[in-house]
Amino acid sequence: xxxxxxxxxxxxxxxxxxxxxxxxxxxxxxxxxxxxxxxxxxxxxxxxxxxxxxxxxxxxxxxxxxxxxxxxxxxxxxxxxxxxxxxxxxxxxxxxxxxxxxxxxxxxxxxxxxxxxxxxxxxxxxxxxxxxxxxxxxxxxxxxxxxxxxxxxxxxxxxxxxxxxxxxxxxxxxxxxxxxxxxxxxxxxxxxxxxxxxxxxxxxxxxxxxxxxxxxxxxxxxxxxxxxxxxxxxxxxxxxxxxxxxxxxxxxxxxxxxxxxxxxxxxxxxxxxxxxxxxxxxxxxxxxxxxxxxxxxxxxxxxxxxxxxxxxxxxxxxxxxxxxxxxxxxxxxxxxxxxxxxxxxxxxxxxxxxxxxxxxxxxxxxxxxx
Numbered sequence: 515x516x517x518x519x520x521x522x523x524x525x526x527x528x529x530x531x532x533x534x535x536x537x538x539x540x541x542x543x544x545x546x547x548x549x550x551x552x553x554x555x556x557x558x559x560x561x562x563x564x565x566x567x568x569x570x571x572x573x574x575x576x577x578x579x580x581x582x583x584x585x586x587x588x589x590x591x592x593x594x595x596x597x598x599x600x601x602x603x604x605x606x607x608x609x610x611x612x613x614x615x616x617x618x619x620x621x622x623x624x625x626x627x628x629x630x631x632x633x634x635x636x637x638x639x640x641x642x643x644x645x646x647x648x649x650x651x652x653x654x655x656x657x658x659x660x661x662x663x664x665x666x667x668x669x670x671x672x673x674x675x676x677x678x679x680x681x682x683x684x685x686x687x688x689x690x691x692x693x694x695x696x697x698x699x700x701x702x703x704x705x706x707x708x709x710x711x712x713x714x715x716x717x718x719x720x721x722x723x724x725x726x727x728x729x730x731x732x733x734x735x736x737x738x739x740x741x742x743x744x745x746x747x748x749x750x751x752x753x754x755x756x757x758x759x760x761x762x763x764x765x766x767x768x769x770x771x772x773x774x775x776x777x778x779x780x781x782x783x784x785x786x787x788x789x790x791x792x793x794x795x796x797x798x799x800x801x802x803x804x805x806x807x808x809x810x811x812x813x814x815x816x817x818x819x820x821x822x823x824x825x826x827x828x829x830x831x832x833x834x835x836x837x838x839x840x841x842x843x844x845x846x847x848x849x850x851x852x853x854x855x856x857x858x859x860x861x862x863x864x865x866x867x868x869x870x871x872x873x874x875x876x877x878x879x880x881x882x883x884x
Contacts, residue, residue, distance in 0.1 A: 520539050528564060562584065575838070576840035678731050681707065681735065707735060784819070785823075
């Protein structure tokens, strides 16, 4: 009962994007569960999952990895481990690691735990969009909607986010597809917009909470749909309409306070501004997104910025500062000749988490080995 109460306190603050208060209560729940030997108990593992997600949204990705490192415990139950592993995979994928095998493994748990489905499917969709595979993004969307419709309802809140992500993948792929493929993708884009709008309307007009997160994703849904139409040149919005909805989307994610999602929105907004000839505003948005991407180690986001023609306004001074505080700490220990196991024991994190950090450090520094 105590763990349930602590978890619900955290959730009440999380719904309003009050991140620090949410993290406070989730952390208390995690600590309390650990103190009585119940790390995998109901509401204990949910609190850990949400604490990791809050740290992810705050842009504190190394802290998030530490929170969810318990997923490395092979003795832990399959479903609770899967619940928290999606957060780690989201970070690793954004940092350029191929996690497709891990995501396929998590699909086996989808029918048993919708939380795993809705979050891991989002990672699949984003990864497919990054490589321009709209078909794979649409397939992942269809698969997860089929599962969640069966175990939840077809009007689940996360469908707005999934539809917006899939629309983004379509918009990204459209310039490179054939005329017939373009027509099919645009038809699907209209259906995705309708899917998301219906869910948003039901929540906004009902008794269920529809906070800053829902409002931000509903705006991104509309923005991605207009972008797809604009890229294809079919029923395209005019310049002012397109820029207005993307500016509103950026503002909404700033209000919501999700550091990575705000950076993603700014990356797309920057590309649109550049294509419309507003290079000053494009550079401003791109520089803000790039700064965050460096802090997060989000190489996928940096790739997208480069692909859109966005370059820094000036050379970044002190490039080693691109490493996070935790990465600099681990780099110091690597330089002292410590093994991953020794570093993990000293910092109270798993060897696998250390390995992930070391890989990111080597990539950022362009180093061939330790």
